[in-house]
Amino acid sequence: MKADVxxxxxxxxxxxxxxxxxxxxADVxxxxxxxxxxxxxxDWAQGGIAVTQSAPAEFAADIRRASxxxxxxxxxxxxxxxxxxxxxxxxxxxxxxxxxxxxxxxxADAEANADTDTNSFDLAREAGHSSRRILHVDASTGAHVLxxxxxxxxxxxxVRIVEDATALDLLTEKGTVRGATVLAxxxxxxxxxGATVLAxxxxxxxxARSTNPAGATGDGVAMAALAxxxxxxxxxxxxxxxxxDPRTDPRADDDAQPFLVSEAVRGxxxxxxxxxxxxxxxxxxxxxELAPRDVV
Numbered sequence: 001m002k003a004d005v006x007x008x009x010x011x012x013x014x015x016x017x018x019x020x021x022x023x024x025x026a027d028v029x030x031x032x033x034x035x036x037x038x039x040x041x042x043d044w045a046q047g048g049i050a051v052t053q054s055a056p057a058e059f060a061a062d063i064r065r066a067s068x069x070x071x072x073x074x075x076x077x078x079x080x081x082x083x084x085x086x087x088x089x090x091x092x093x094x095x096x097x098x099x100x101x102x103x104x105x106x107x108a109d110a111e112a113n114a115d116t117d118t119n120s121f122d123l124a125r126e127a128g129h130s131s132r133r134i135l136h137v138d139a140s141t142g143a144h145v146l147x148x149x150x151x152x153x154x155x156x157x158x159v160r161i162v163e164d165a166t167a168l169d170l171l172t173e174k175g176t177v178r179g180a181t182v183l184a185x186x187x188x189x190x191x192x193x194g195a196t197v198l199a200x201x202x203x204x205x206x207x208a209r210s211t212n213p214a215g216a217t218g219d220g221v222a223m224a225a226l227a228x229x230x231x232x233x234x235x236x237x238x239x240x241x242x243x244x245d246p247r248t249d250p251r252a253d254d255d256a257q258p259f260l261v262s263e264a265v266r267g268x269x270x271x272x273x274x275x276x277x278x279x280x281x282x283x284x285x286x287x288x289e290l291a292p293r294d295v296v
Contacts, residue, residue, distance in 0.1 A: 003029035003160075006179055006193035008167045008220060011040035012142070014199035015149040018159055019090065021195075028159045029191065031182055033166040034215055037150050038143070041201045041212055045142025046262035047126055048134035051087050056080040058130060066128035066292040087135065095148045099135045125267040128292040139262055167219065170196065170227040177227060198224055203237065211240045211260040241296035242266070266290060 200220030204212025
């Protein structure tokens with residue numbers, strides 16, 4: 001197989017890369033090892049998407065504070081300066097994602113959002129944020145973004161999505177990536193591409209307990225490293241601080257599955273208590289339950 005652009009991974013990052021390439025007229029091939037393209041970590045995401053409102057400097061300061069100053073300054077600047085335009089272009093105008101409107105939230109939400117320049121949306125607050133800037137759809141934002149994204153790409157000329165196709169390694173020639181070898185239908189074949197994008201997600205499933213889906217095994221990182229790419233910040237693995245494990249609850253059904261408890265729950269006032277019913281986060285951090293995730 002051949003393509004102008006090969007995208008490995010069918011989550012929101014992979015979809016965004018595919019859309020950007022297709023808009024430039026490229027022939028795009030998206031491959032995913034999932035048997036269904038929507039079976040990605042993006043589909044599990046609950047809380048929402050942080051978007052710059054009227055105070056980009058405040059947003060940037062929140063990111064630097066939550067990262068203890070380790071965030072890439074260029075990446076921070078790109079996020080706070082471009083996030084709103086991208087959300088409006090891709091998620092609203094192109095995909096028509098129906099983010100929750102103010103009227104669908106509480107009176108307190110409406111009052112908190114009244115002085116923002118996107119006051120038609122119900123903006124939530126999550127840990128590490130000093131103000132409300134989270135666009136969301138119920139408590140399943142990821143699925144409400146990913147699924148229309150895949151539907152849009154599937155109907156778009158010049159984009160092919162192949163599921164149950166596992167990228168094994170990158171094809172290289174004199175230090176340049178030329179595509180990847182892919183296992184599909186029991187056969188390994190090369191996919192040659194002018195550009196190759198790895199959007200394969202994280203490594204959560206390498207740990208005994210994780211809020212990631214089973215496919216999050218770090219394939220892309222491994223392929224890139226084996227091809228000679230420099231990898232960085234691999235020591236930063238963030239475990240979501242709140243989740244529900246039915247295996248520890250005698251009231252749960254036998255077939256119940258663990259799931260993440262969105263930090264948006266804490267953003268709306270939920271508190272954390274220990275086994276004795278004592279609230280403990282105010283003693284740990286000034287932001288209590290809304291402290292950065294690594295603290296909680």
